[in-house]
Amino acid sequence: MCGIVGYIGKKQAAPILLDGLSKLEYRGYDSAGMAIFDGKKINMAKATGRLKVLSELTHEGATLPGTVGIGHTRWATHGAPSDINAHPHFNEAGTIAVVHNGIIENYMKLKKKLLEKGYKFQSDTDTEVVAQLLDYYYTGNPLETITKVMHRVEGSYALGIIFAENPDVIYAVRKDSPLIVGRGEGENLIASDVPAILKYTRDVYFIENEEIARLSEEKIEFFNVDGESIEKECKHIEWDIHAAEKGGYEHFMLKEMNEQPKTIRDTISPRIKDGRIVIDELGMSDEEIRNINRIHIVACGSAYHTGFTSKYIFEGMARIPVEVDVASEFRYRNPILEDGALVIIISQSGETADSLAALRMAKERGVKTLGIVNVVGSSIAREADKVMYTWAGPEIAVATTKAYSAQLVAQYLLAIKFAQVRGKVTEAEVGEMLRDLKKLPDQVEMLLSHKEKIQKFANRFIAAKDIFFIGRGIDYAISMEGSLKLKEISYIHSEAYAAGELKHGTISLIEDGTPVVAVATQDALLKKTISNIVEVKTRGAFVMAVTNEGNTEIEKTADYVIYIPQTNAYFANSLAIIPLQLFSYYVAVGKGCDVDKPRNLAKSVTVE
Secondary structure, three states, X not given: OOEEEEEEOOOOHHHHHHHHHHOOHHHOOOEEEEEEEOOOOEEXXXXXXXXXXXXXXXXXXXXXXXXXXEXXXXXXXXXXXXOOOOOOEEOOOOOEEEEEEEEEOOHHHHHHHHXXXXXXXXXXXXXXXXXXXXXXXXXXXXHHHHHHHHHHOOEXXXXXXXXXXXXXXXXXXXXXXXXXXXXXXXXXEEEOOHXXXXXXXXXXXXXXXXXXXXXXXXXXXXXXXXXXXXOOOOEEOOOOHHHHOOOOOXXXXXXXXXXXXXXXXXXXXXXXXXXXEOOOOOOOOHHHHHOOOEEEEEEOHHHHHHHHHHHHHHHHHHOOOEEEEEHHHHOOOOOOOOOOXXXXXXXXXXXXXXXXXXXXXXXXXXXXXXXXXXXXXXXXXXXXXXXXXXXXXXXXXXXXXXXXXXXXXXXXXXXXXXXXXXXXXXXXXXXXXXXXXXXXXXXXXXXXXXXXXXXXXXXXXXXXXXXXXXXXXXXXXXXXXXXXXXXXXXXXXXXXXXXXXXXXXXXXXXXXXXXXXXXXXXXXXXXXXXXXXXXXXXXXXXXXXXXXXXXXXXXXXOOEEEEEOXXXXXXXXXXXXXXXXXXXXXXXXXXXXXXXXXXXXXXXXXXX
């Protein structure tokens, strides 16, 4: 889960690399480094800590002159964060430099072989094995050498490589970890993600698995793992470059929370035409939809929570049985995938390693697959049989907000379409749901406008040690996401529980003053949830409730109530999550946490 940038052209490379890495620091920020060819040799600078440490060390890149270079920002997997373990890594002679995102699974076996051959290692990383292995196989022909190494290493990798003997070329290699190539005028770039190069070009190539790119100033060539030349199509990126900037907000997370009304509108509006759901890129016929007899939703983290919400919606509205799995578990439980099943893979980046592996397993089993992703041209988007885009734009903060909201409404649309095609809802019901969907952006905007009230309340819980979230049905799914947001950015221990499970052990954790967040948006379950609030209040809990306008009876039991506007019960997550996002944000800010880059976390989890 690291970030890679490479540049070759006529400009000084180091400042461009630092700028690109600043757009990728969400992918890893425990160390950073650059390797630049100065016309005679490859020079390197590396530093532990945030990118600004490297920037200061090199005087914004001025101490590393040269027009060819590779850079890296690291999220540690093999070897603790340190200057030695930071990328790039050299071969022993310092003539080959490598940056790497991913994990080399057989690195210990390869390292043992190289040690027996007399090679010496400086770091604890798996990446240094790649640098030394390139040296071992080097024939004077970089492409031939790289293909030999690709046949030997196992695992996932995106590599940027420069050879001192071939200083006018950068090589990029990809297997299971994202990597793109940007085509400019008299300059070309590589990067792990689009925001890193938007300032320099909008024309990109998406490198596929086991492909190699060779970049010079004026030329980009592509090869397969056997070194054979291949042709690739260039894509033009439409993202607004300012969408990847803070735009005056203190944090990317706050900016992205405030972008949710637009994100929801952008995901919904183009897909409602004449009272029907039209998802042009989906490419599923009505007959295909009617033949689906089971849905498996597979995802990780917040995307999993959107899938958990969708289980209630697809089953309740379209009457299709749904199983929801964490991607890392789905792969290894030998799931039963029968004819007529549809596997839906949800991922913001479209590169999440476990989700991508689950997709490939489903395809191997001959089951239809649908990807719900944000990044056009990502691996899941390309490899799934069908795809639905969320159109959230770039999301920089590690803790997702707007991508989560986009995934939710995308699945609302999908569920309504499936229900409509299968004849499980009337035209009048569809019309009412579409009207409620169209209201969501304005309702979210209204909730965001009350952020000062949430901030004032959140300040009371800066010193909290434990916070519990409870809810039933869809409210339980909301609680799971609210709890995750809080723990990942504030480092406060937080757990979400199905409210009906409290008396089966959890309630023993409640004591005087314990904060409990109770979500109660499902009117059919309101009385039962209020009973659960009474249970925790009796044991001393301080309760914040999130419920619908008009449910004033909850004020008799809860200590603090946040009301959300009325909407269809299926869509409540899109509104109830807003005050929970704000609550988590302001608790974290009050504690002095780095909300955009929480410790130990990275944005795109491209390793298992």
